Amino acid sequence: MKRTEIKRRPLADTVVATLEPDSKEYREHDGNNVYLRVRPDGKKSWQLRYKKADGKWSWIGLGSYPAVTGSAARQKATELRASTVEGSNPLATMRAKKAAELESASNTFEKLAREWYASKRKGWTNGTAVRTIGALELHVFPVFGTRSYREILPMEWMDFLRSMERKGIIEQTSRVRGMCREIYDLARVTGRATHNPLEGLHKFLQTKPAENYAHVSQQELPPLLRAIRSYPSAMDIRIGLHLLSMLACRPSEIREARWSEFDLKKALWTIPAERMKRRREHLVPLPHQAVTLLKELYVLTGSYQLLFPGRSDTTKARSNTVFL
Incomplete structure (x- = not known):
C-alpha cells in the first residue's frame, strides 16, 4: 500500500504491514503525536514526537516494527506521557526507567x-x-x-x-x-x-530432634568382632572393618586414606586438613593392634597410594558402600 492510499488513523495493522517505502525516509502520523517511520530499505519503527523544555520539537523511539505493534507503541507512548513530570524530558524519563529495570535485573x-x-x-x-x-x-x-x-x-x-x-x-x-x-x-x-x-x-520453624548415632553396646561388641574376623569377603575389607572398630573414625576417612598419611614407627596417622570436615589436620594415635593390621594390609596394597584402591581404577578409593 502506498502512503497516499491511507484513509484512517490510527493505522491498522494491515496498513502498517503493507505500507511501501519511498525513495526517501518518511513518517506517517498514527495519532496523538505517535508516528510510523518508514526507511527506503523498508524497515519500520515507531516514534513519539514531543516538545522539549526549550520549546523545540524532538523524537523518541518506541521500538521497531513488527517486534513492537501499533497498539504496543501507543501503549508505550501513553505510559511515557503519564510518567513524565510536566515540563520534563520524556527521553530522560525513559532512560531512568531503563536504568531502574537494569538495576533490578542485576539485583536478583x-x-x-x-x-x-x-x-x-x-x-x-x-x-x-x-x-x-x-x-x-x-x-x-x-x-x-x-x-x-x-x-x-x-x-x-x-x-x-x-x-x-x-x-x-x-x-x-x-x-x-x-x-x-x-x-x-x-x-x-x-x-x-x-x-x-x-x-x-x-x-x-520446626527443628528435627537430635538423634544419637547407632552404636554397639558392650554386650554386642564381642559378637561383632567375631563376625568381622569371619568376614567371608576380601582380606583388605576385613582389615578395614577391624580398623574402623579400633580407631572410631568415619568410614570415608579410612576408605580414602593414603599410605603417605601413616607413620607406623611412631604409630601415628595424620589425616590432612583437606579431608577433614572442619578443614583442620587431625592426628590419630595407633594402638599396636592397628599397626599390626596396617602392616598386614601393606602386603596387599602397599604398592598403591591408597590403602583401599578401587578394583577397576586403583587411583580412586573403593566404593563408599564397602564399609557400610
Missing part, C-alpha cells in the same frame, strides 16, 4: 546467591559444593531466583520455608534457611542491604 536473588556460592566454594569439598548449589537450584531459585532480593519480605520467606516443612524435609529446610541467611549477610556486609529478612525465622 539468584545472582546474589551465586556470588555467595563462588566466594564459599573454594573452602568446600566437591560433595558439599554440589549439595549446596543443588539445593538452591531445586528449592529456592524457582521461587525467588528472578526476584530482587531487596523486595522479598520476611513473611514470604516464612511461607516458603513452611511449604518445605510440609513436605517433611525438616533437615533440608534448616539447611536452606541457613544458606539463604548467609546469602543476605553477604549483601548486608557489602552495603547492598540494610537488614536480613531471614533473621529470627528459625524461632518459628
Whole structure:
C-alpha cells in the first residue's frame, strides 16, 4: 500500500504491514503525536514526537516494527506521557526507567546467591559444593531466583520455608534457611542491604530432634568382632572393618586414606586438613593392634597410594558402600 492510499488513523495493522517505502525516509502520523517511520530499505519503527523544555520539537523511539505493534507503541507512548513530570524530558524519563529495570535485573536473588556460592566454594569439598548449589537450584531459585532480593519480605520467606516443612524435609529446610541467611549477610556486609529478612525465622520453624548415632553396646561388641574376623569377603575389607572398630573414625576417612598419611614407627596417622570436615589436620594415635593390621594390609596394597584402591581404577578409593 502506498502512503497516499491511507484513509484512517490510527493505522491498522494491515496498513502498517503493507505500507511501501519511498525513495526517501518518511513518517506517517498514527495519532496523538505517535508516528510510523518508514526507511527506503523498508524497515519500520515507531516514534513519539514531543516538545522539549526549550520549546523545540524532538523524537523518541518506541521500538521497531513488527517486534513492537501499533497498539504496543501507543501503549508505550501513553505510559511515557503519564510518567513524565510536566515540563520534563520524556527521553530522560525513559532512560531512568531503563536504568531502574537494569538495576533490578542485576539485583536478583539468584545472582546474589551465586556470588555467595563462588566466594564459599573454594573452602568446600566437591560433595558439599554440589549439595549446596543443588539445593538452591531445586528449592529456592524457582521461587525467588528472578526476584530482587531487596523486595522479598520476611513473611514470604516464612511461607516458603513452611511449604518445605510440609513436605517433611525438616533437615533440608534448616539447611536452606541457613544458606539463604548467609546469602543476605553477604549483601548486608557489602552495603547492598540494610537488614536480613531471614533473621529470627528459625524461632518459628520446626527443628528435627537430635538423634544419637547407632552404636554397639558392650554386650554386642564381642559378637561383632567375631563376625568381622569371619568376614567371608576380601582380606583388605576385613582389615578395614577391624580398623574402623579400633580407631572410631568415619568410614570415608579410612576408605580414602593414603599410605603417605601413616607413620607406623611412631604409630601415628595424620589425616590432612583437606579431608577433614572442619578443614583442620587431625592426628590419630595407633594402638599396636592397628599397626599390626596396617602392616598386614601393606602386603596387599602397599604398592598403591591408597590403602583401599578401587578394583577397576586403583587411583580412586573403593566404593563408599564397602564399609557400610
